[in-house]
Amino acid sequence: MDVTPLIPEGRQLIEAYGDGAFRITGERYAGPVIVFPEETLDWNPAEVADLTLADFVPVTGREPAPEILLFGTGARTEFVLPSLRASIREKGPVVDIMDTGAACRTYNVLLAEGRRVAAALLPVD
Template sequence: MALGINMREAHFPGRAPIDAYGNGGFRFADMSHRGSILCLPSGIHGWQPADPASLASGDLQRVLDEADDIEILLVGMGPELRPLPKELREAFRGASIACDPMSTGAAVRTYNVLLAEDRAVAAALIAVD
């Protein structure tokens, strides 16, 4: 019987502030993750949007699945602010989630403040170099 590496989905089962970002990843809860992340009520999940330059509703379905526990979604769009596509804005409006796109750095800082205030916040953070 051959033993191989068992690859599992990246997931931290709790809410934690983001300690650092850059170099293509994030540090939180004494751990690091290379790539983008979703910070949700169910925990921090590794995330791979199909096209970070143009997000679609499928990229953020996990957020919509947890909509009952989220009031605010911060979307870290990378190094610069880009608008969210109309279909995404409408999907979040329909789920009663206020959606705020901004640069990843601004989203990390805002997420940490709202998390410390125990707000119903989530974040979709695209990794930056």
């Protein structure tokens, strides 16, 4: 029995991460990215401790807004200010913060389920 999730053609599947980069649907991206089901964007955020709502405009300004934003903070989970999470939530998506590996895996599962998901990912060296 094949248990591989079926991903519709043209969707952005996170295939690998590490060495400061990601491989998403066969393409290599160096540095931080934001992944949506339809496209992947290069991302230039502030340091985690200095993040503001402006860093997440590519997600919060999207119509329709994703239901869920997975924020991969690198090799380990680093939390953001509750006020930032609340500000993002006011714009639409629920924010789930985790290490980048967990965010990549969770994104792929939610993508396979057909959810409106986005992943803002900091690379792992």
